[in-house]
Amino acid sequence: MANWQEIMTFIGESNRDVKLLEGDEKTGREECFDLNIPEKSLLYEIVCNTGGIVIDDWIRIFGQTKDNIGISHYNKEFGASHEMTGLFVVASDIVGGLFAININRFEDEANSIWYFAPDTLEWECLEMKYSEFFSWALQGNIDEFYETMRWNGWKKDAKEVGFDQGILIYPFLWANECIIDNADKKAVPFDELVALNFENEKRLFEDIYDEK
Structure with missing residues (x-):
């Protein structure tokens, strides 16, 4: 996928519901x-040609930034936090998961995609480069x-969530008490x-540290 036309052809071959948010090439080049x-x-x-790509109303691949949505916004918004040190976020999902390129945060799998999983609150390596992640998505x-983060009716709920929103699930996905179909769900920024x-x-791992 060396050029945008090839990328568009690849997107067109997907059997998933794919939405492209409009982008401005000049703005995208400046952001890159x-x-x-x-x-x-x-x-x-992707950044030059789109404002983002939404897959099944669930995964959001970041494009250029507009109205506080996009790759610059999210890297500036989260980049100052300890959790994002040495990482470059490139995508998200509606339950709060983040996909990021490992720049120098982890010794293993440099330049691979790591996933911040909302059901464990830990980063895990997907053993994919960005192009492989794009193909997988x-x-x-x-x-x-x-499978364990979706509930009956998730497709209907996901359609009602904006690109700048996510679904807060309570009890939290990482909690032992969470039964996904019975949990409360609410759209939040x-x-x-x-x-x-x-x-x-931070609180969870601080508690574990204190217990030691």
Whole structure:
């Protein structure tokens, strides 16, 4: 997928519900320059040509930033937090998960995609580069990946959630008490959902540390 036309062809071959948010090429190029995104890379093409890509109303691949939505916004919003040190976030999902390129946070799998899982509050390596992640999101088995985080009726709920929102699930996905079909679900600003996950992660692991 060396150019945008090839990328569009690949997107068109997906059997998933894919939505492209409108982008401005000039704005995208400037943003790529500011973020040091290499020219002719897949990430460069996506940021240059879209405001983001939404897959099954669940996964959001970040494009250029507009109205506090996009790759610059989220990296600036989350980049100052300890949880994002050495990572470059490129996508999210509606339950608060984050997909990020490992720049220098973890010794293993540099430049691979790591996932901040809202059901464990930990980063896990997906053993994929960005291009592989893009292919997986469009044509891979994401249903199996999210099997324990989805509920009866999730498709209907997901359609009502904006790109700048997420679904807060309570009891939290990481809690032993969480039975996903019975849990309360509420659309909230995505920034707040991620901040809450990071806050819970910090508190949870501080408690474990104190017990030791």
